[in-house]
Each structure stands twice: as C-alpha cells, then as structure tokens.
Amino acid sequence: MATPPRSTAFPAEQPQPARRPGGRSARIRAQVLDAVRAQLVEHGYDELTVDAVAARAGVHRTTVYRRWREVGGLLADVLDAAADDDWQPPDTGSLAGDLTAMNREVHTALTTGPPLTTALIAASFRSAEAADALGRFWEDRYGRCEAVVSRATRRGEIPEHTDARRLLIAATAPLFHQLLLLRTAPDLPLAEQTARDAASAAAVGTYAGPPTSSPG
Amino acid sequence: MATPPRSTAFPAEQPQPARRPGGRSARIRAQVLDAVRAQLVEHGYDELTVDAVAARAGVHRTTVYRRWREVGGLLADVLDAAADDDWQPPDTGSLAGDLTAMNREVHTALTTGPPLTTALIAASFRSAEAADALGRFWEDRYGRCEAVVSRATRRGEIPEHTDARRLLIAATAPLFHQLLLLRTAPDLPLAEQTARDAASAAAVGTYAGPPTSSPG
DNA sequence: CCACTAGTGCGACAATAATTGCGTTAATAT
DNA sequence: ATATTAACGCAATTATTGTCGCACTAGTGG
Numbered sequence: 472m473a474t475p476p477r478s479t480a481f482p483a484e485q486p487q488p489a490r491r492p493g494g495r496s497a498r499i500r501a502q503v504l505d506a507v508r509a510q511l512v513e514h515g516y517d518e519l520t521v522d523a524v525a526a527r528a529g530v531h532r533t534t535v536y537r538r539w540r541e542v543g544g545l546l547a548d549v550l551d552a553a554a555d556d557d558w559q560p561p562d563t564g565s566l567a568g569d570l571t572a573m574n575r576e577v578h579t580a581l582t583t584g585p586p587l588t589t590a591l592i593a594a595s596f597r598s599a600e601a602a603d604a605l606g607r608f609w610e611d612r613y614g615r616c617e618a619v620v621s622r623a624t625r626r627g628e629i630p631e632h633t634d635a636r637r638l639l640i641a642a643t644a645p646l647f648h649q650l651l652l653l654r655t656a657p658d659l660p661l662a663e664q665t666a667r668d669a670a671s672a673a674a675v676g677t678y679a680g681p682p683t684s685s686p687g
Numbered sequence: 688m689a690t691p692p693r694s695t696a697f698p699a700e701q702p703q704p705a706r707r708p709g710g711r712s713a714r715i716r717a718q719v720l721d722a723v724r725a726q727l728v729e730h731g732y733d734e735l736t737v738d739a740v741a742a743r744a745g746v747h748r749t750t751v752y753r754r755w756r757e758v759g760g761l762l763a764d765v766l767d768a769a770a771d772d773d774w775q776p777p778d779t780g781s782l783a784g785d786l787t788a789m790n791r792e793v794h795t796a797l798t799t800g801p802p803l804t805t806a807l808i809a810a811s812f813r814s815a816e817a818a819d820a821l822g823r824f825w826e827d828r829y830g831r832c833e834a835v836v837s838r839a840t841r842r843g844e845i846p847e848h849t850d851a852r853r854l855l856i857a858a859t860a861p862l863f864h865q866l867l868l869l870r871t872a873p874d875l876p877l878a879e880q881t882a883r884d885a886a887s888a889a890a891v892g893t894y895a896g897p898p899t900s901s902p903g
Numbered sequence: 904c905c906a907c908t909a910g911t912g913c914g915a916c917a918a919t920a921a922t923t924g925c926g927t928t929a930a931t932a933t
Numbered sequence: 934a935t936a937t938t939a940a941c942g943c944a945a946t947t948a949t950t951g952t953c954g955c956a957c958t959a960g961t962g963g
Contacts, residue, residue: 495929496940517813522920531942536921538940589812592868596809597733606870613869640861640869641884645853647868648860652808653829654822668857672888711959712910738950747912752951754910904963911958920949928941933934 502528503535504552507545512585516593521545543598546591550604560616566623566673570642570666573616575659577643581650582657592651613639623673630679638678642669718744719751720768723761728801732809737761759814762807766820776832782839782889786858786882789832791875793859797866798873808867829855839889846895854894858885 506528510519519542525532539545561572580588595602613636620635629638645665649655672678722744726735735758741748755761777788796804811818829852836851845854861881865871888894 499941520920532921533923533943534941541921593809593812595870596805596812602870605868609869637861637880637884640864641857641881644860644864645856647864648856651868652821652863653825653856654811654818664853665857668853668888668893672884672891672893675888675891677884677888715911736950748950749913749952750911757951906963907961909958909960911956913954913956915953917952918950920947922947923945924943926941926943928939930939931937933936 499528499530499534500538500548503530503539503545504549506530507549508587511587511590515586516590519545519590540600541598543594543601546594547598547600547604550591550601550608554608554611558612558615560619562619562622566619566626566628567667567670569619569623570670571663573619574643574646574662574666577646578650578657578659578662581647589651628670629673630676633673633676633679638669638673641672641678642666715744715746715750716754716764719746719755719761720765722746723765724801724803727803727806731802732806735761735806756816757814759810759817762810763814763816763820766807766817766824770824770827774828774831776835778835778838782835782842782844783883783886785835785839786886787879789835790859790862790878790882793862794866794873794875794878797863805867844886845889846892849889849892849895854885854889857888857894858882 503524506524507519510523510527514523521535521539521542522532524545525535528535535545539548561569561576563569563572591601591605591608595605616639617635620629620633620638623629624631624633642665646662649661650657719740722740723735726739726743730739737751737755737758738748740758740761741751744751751761755764777785777792779785779788807817807821807824811821832855833851836845836849836854839845840847840849858881862878865877866873
C-alpha cells in the first residue's frame with residue numbers, strides 16, 4: 472500500500488494498454504483541473520458544466536467526457552489532487568486553542584470566498600466517484616489532525632487513551648452540521664464554542680477509553 | 688406568525704388570481720408527491736427527473752414544470768408535507784437513553800431503506816427552495832427534541848441552564864457527519880456512543896451557561 | 904343549470920447535454 | 934529517424950431537458 476495511484480480518472484486497466492502520462496496528457500489534466508477550480512470560484516457549482524470547463528481549459532468537450540466521464544469525476548480528481556498538499560493542523564500550545572483554530576479554518580472555508588468545499592460535498596451526493604474521493608480526503612485531513620490530540624495528551628491536558636478521532640469529530644461535526652445541513656447563519660463565535668465544548672469534555676475523560684456497552 | 692402557509696409550491700401571489708385548491712389540483716399534487724417518494728425509493732436521487740415523476744404520476748411534464756419549476760421544488764414540497772406529522776422524540780426515562788434512541792432513529796433513516804433523507808439533503812445543495820425547506824424541517828425537529836433536554840433538567844441529570852440546542856447538536860451532529868460527509872461505514876454502536884458522549888458531557892456542565900469568551 | 908377561468912393536456916419547438924466515428928497529433932520505444 | 938498507437942480535435946448525431954401557444958377540462962360562483 473505504498474503510494475497509491477494518484478488519480479482515479481483513468482478507469483481500472485484490464486488489458487493494460489500501456490499508459491502514456493507524459494507531456495500532453497499531464498498538461499491537459501492540469502489545464503482542466505485548473506479550469507474546474509476557476510469555474511467553481513467564479514460561477515459556483517451550478518454552472519460547472521463539462522462544456523464550460525472544456526471551453527475554459529481550451530480543450531475539446533470530447534476529451535473531458537472521455538477522461539472524466541462526468542462532473543463528479545472532475546471534482547473527484549480535484550479532491551485527489553488536493554490531498555497531497557502540505558497542510559498541517561494548527562499548533563497553538565493548547566488543545567482548546569488548536570481545535571478553535573481548526574474550526575475557524577473550517578468556518579472560513581465554508582462561508583467566505585468561493586464555495587469550493589461546498590461544491591465538492593454537493594457533488595459527492597450525486598457521484599459515487601466524488602463521494603469516494605471526498606472520503607479519502609477527510610480521512611487524510613482527520614489523520615493529520617490526530618497530531619493535535621497526541622500533543623494534548625503529552626501535555627497532560629487530556630487522559631492517556633483518549634480516542635483521537637472521536638474527539639476531533641465531536642469538535643468539528645457540529646460546525647459542519649450547522650453550516651451545511653441546518654443552514655443556520657454563519658456564526659464564528661459558535662464555531663469556537665463548539666471547539667471549546669469538545670476540549671473541555673475531553674479534559675474530563677469523555678472520549679477516553681474503549682466504548683462502554685450500550686445501556687438500553 | 689400563526690400557521691404559516693403549508694406549501695411554498697405556489698409562488699408568492701401578487702395579483703392574487705383567486706386560487707383554486709379544490710379537487711383536481713389537490714389530487715394532482717398528491718399524485719405527484721407520491722410519485723416523487725416512490726421514484727426516490729426505487730431509483731434514488733439520480734433518476735429523480737421531472738420527466739420520470741410526471742410519467743409516474745400520470746401527469747404531463749408541463750404541469751410539473753409549471754407548479755414546481757424544478758426537482759428541488761418537488762422535494763421542498765415533500766419536506767413541507769412531512770413537517771406536519773406527529774413525530775415525537777423518544778422518552779426512555781434518561782437523557783442518555785433518549786439521545787441514544789434518537790441517534791438510532793437517525794442511523795436507521797440514513798442507512799436502511801430508501802435514501803429519502805439523503806436525497807433531500809442532496810437536493811438542498813442544488814436548490815435554494817429545497818435548502819430553505821430543509822432548514823425549516825430541521826428547525827421543527829430540533830425544536831421538538833428540546834423536550835428531551837427539559838425533561839433531563841427536571842430530573843436533575845444536567846445543570847439548570849443547559850443550552851438545549853447545543854447539547855442536541857453535539858449528540859447528533861457526529862453521526863450525520865460520519866454518515867453523510869465522511870462516508871464511513873454505517874456503525875450503530877458508534878451512533879450510540881456519540882449520544883452517550885454528549886449526555887455525559889452535559890452532565891458535567893459542558894453545555895451549561897452562556898458562551899464563555901474566546902481565549903485566543 | 905350556466906358562465907367564468909384556473910389549471911391541465913398536448914404537441915411542437917428550442918436549448919443543452921452526451922455519444923460516436925474518424926482523421927490528426929504527439930508521446931514512447933526501437 | 935521511424936514506427937506504433939494513446940490521446941486528442943472535430944463535426945455530425947442522438948438524447949435529454951426545459952419552454953411556449955393553444956385547446957380543453959373541471960372547480961367555483963351565481
């Protein structure tokens with residue numbers, strides 16, 4: 472499982488027809504993905520059609536259809552490309568500070584500027600390919616964020632065997648929930664509050680230890 | 688603000704041309720909404736096209752386009768129709784029990800049977816009308832669930848001025864997050880765990896009192 | 904019962920989205 | 934260099950989606 476294939480844009484190779492990822496293919500892929508991002512930024516998800524992307528990339532429609540099949544495939548590829556950046560979770564010196572900073576980032580990403588994240592999520596509901604890519608993306612991000620929890624453990628802010636993933640999700644999920652599902656007005660203080668709630672709950676051992684058995 | 692108009696299917700009336708919600712219109716609306724639900728159950732959101740719904744309802748395409756405009760409008764109407772049921776939150780005798788039961792319901796709705804809820808959420812990303820309807824729906828549901836918190840307060844399980852909405856969201860959001868955004872495998876124990884985590888956090892006063900000021 | 908008209912059915916039409924066949928370009932191997 | 938062929942560009946074609954005008958049906962009020 473070392474270095475999985477970067478992109479799912481190329482369908483599973485059965486007869487293995489000797490790929491050719493040399494100059495042109497890679498160049499066109501970059502052009503198209505750039506066009507997707509630009510189109511998303513300027514016109515939103517609704518106007519993210521194959522035609523518009525192709526025109527913007529200076530590439531023929533047919534090429535896009537053949538390589539990515541549909542809009543969902545395009546976004547999936549964008550997501551996979553975004554997975555190999557150098558993002559690192561904040562390191563403020565305290566658990567509450569780190570989680571708060573994280574939620575501020577999320578809040579910004581979801582409310583200001585181009586709705587890129589929102590568009591990717593929207594696409595994930597319509598394209599299995601995009602959904603898988605989004606799953607991989609989250610997995611990657613939450614994986615990196617576990618460093619926040621281990622640092623807090625080292626500092627003695629929270630119990631030894633705190634479940635990192637459980638804590639991280641408790642801290643961030645309410646924010647996503649409010650902004651994406653409940654569609655309440657963006658509220659930065661609330662985002663910070665959520666983070667602090669999770670931090671203080673973790674401090675008293677809420678997310679520590681193995682799952683206890685169900686009561687009823 | 689007593690008894691808002693049941694449906695948003697009819698656009699805001701300016702010249703007020705004397706509505707006629709008598710026999711036929713109501714009958715057709717019922718046929719179409721039934722068709723939407725049935726189509727959703729059998730073929731999912733992808734195949735929920737205006738054409739398919741119209742054909743299934745035994746109604747002409749034009750009629751659907753004229754009354755609901757787009758698929759989002761159809762789903763918005765379905766949502767509004769669902770808002771006036773008699774659903775009540777569970778009452779098991781304990782906060783943890785109630786929240787756990789709630790999450791079990793959510794888990795069932797999101798993983799088994801027709802992806803109706805998922806489809807509605809998917810639609811909310813593409814149609815402002817559906818998004819608004821979904822917002823109203825959640826507001827209604829979380830409003831009803833506040834009874835769970837007030838009962839727990841009366842029983843002395845949690846502090847007096849616990850923020851009901853904050854607690855409820857902390858209990859349910861992680862489940863939605865995992866199933867809809869992270870796309871992890873359905874996991875009922877995890878759903879129950881989440882509820883217990885929120886309950887125990889609330890018991891030690893995590894969600895009590897006014898929001899504390901931000902640290903950094 | 905009759906007059907009025909909101910709402911529906913129908914078919915033709917326009918716009919957009921997606922597919923296909925074929926010639927051309929350019930990445931690879933020799 | 935040269936041969937091979939993956940990947941692309943292009944134009945024509947088909948499928949899908951949404952709109953419009955007109956005739957007709959059936960609630961509604963008198």
